[in-house]
Amino acid sequence: MGQTDEFAAGAWKDRQAAGMYKAYFIGAGPGNPDLLTLQGAERLKQSALVFAPEPFETTFATMLAGKEVLIPFDFDFADLVQCIEDRLKSAPVAFLIPGDLTFYSPFQALINHLGEAAEVIPGVGIANAASARLKRTLDLPGVRNRAIIVSPRTLGNEQGMPGLEDLAGKGASLLIYMNNLPLDELCHQLRVGYQADVPIMLVHRLGLPGEEIVRGTLDTIVQTTAGRDYFNLEDPTGKPALTLVIVGETLSSEVDGSWWDYRREHIWKKRPKENG
Ligand SMILES: C[S@@+](CC[C@H](N)C(=O)[O-])C[C@H]1O[C@@H](n2cnc3c(N)ncnc32)[C@H](O)[C@@H]1O
Structure with a gap:
């Protein structure tokens, strides 16, 4: 039961x-x-x-x-x-x-x-709700191949362990929870990893009054936010803000029917059972 x-x-x-x-x-x-x-x-x-x-x-x-x-x-x-x-x-x-x-x-x-x-x-989960709100799968198999959940708060400074720059990179979508870095510093670290100007979104107060989705790229988002503190960095309590950062090419990648057909052919299609 x-x-x-x-x-x-x-x-x-x-x-x-x-x-x-x-x-x-x-x-x-x-x-x-x-x-x-x-x-x-x-x-x-x-x-x-x-x-x-x-x-x-x-x-x-x-x-x-x-x-x-x-x-x-x-x-x-x-x-x-x-x-x-x-x-x-x-x-x-x-x-x-x-x-x-x-x-x-x-x-x-x-x-x-x-x-x-x-x-x-x-x-x-917040990632599930954000994916639905953006109408995007946060990895896109065959096009982008990694989605990494991470927080700069918990990465630590241990020698030899990967930092944000190491986790960011071509083909990776990062879902950044509880960001505690100033936005320009965050974008700087991500830019080093991606070695390119890739899309970034700040998903703020998702599903709550005051919801905002701020869209840009690593090169433009600081200017777009016009100095607004989406991460409570100026809050003396230091409480993490209700903002999820999503970054990576997956935010702008488009796929068409050939993506469906390829994956149907190679993965999803029902095949006759093999003998033996
Ligand atoms: C302690 S974590 C909670 C994560 C949660 N347990 C989950 O499963 O998704 C808190 C962080 O989640 C994100 N978060 C929580 N609620 C959110 C909301 N309504 N909108 C955007 N981000 C949110 C923010 O990054 C926040 O700093």
């Missing part, structure tokens, strides 16, 4: 009776509740206490009505665990995870600690 069926069949009520509740780590997408999965919505509905990082407490306000809503980053780890464990005695607890757990999610220590009491619900 699948987990959804299990819940439909009333197992949730049994669990409630036995006092065994779970903490749900719900992939909540970029911030627009329309992108919550059905499973995520169901688990959210069951939860009495919801930990919601900004701006989810606002954008999910309708679904959070009547629930207690706390900001997870107001707690240190021990207090957070204590709060969750106390509350799990009487009802499920939910966390709304920006995007979902797949990349750059801060909740792993909590999930490890909770073990069996934690359940993770997949969601629409």
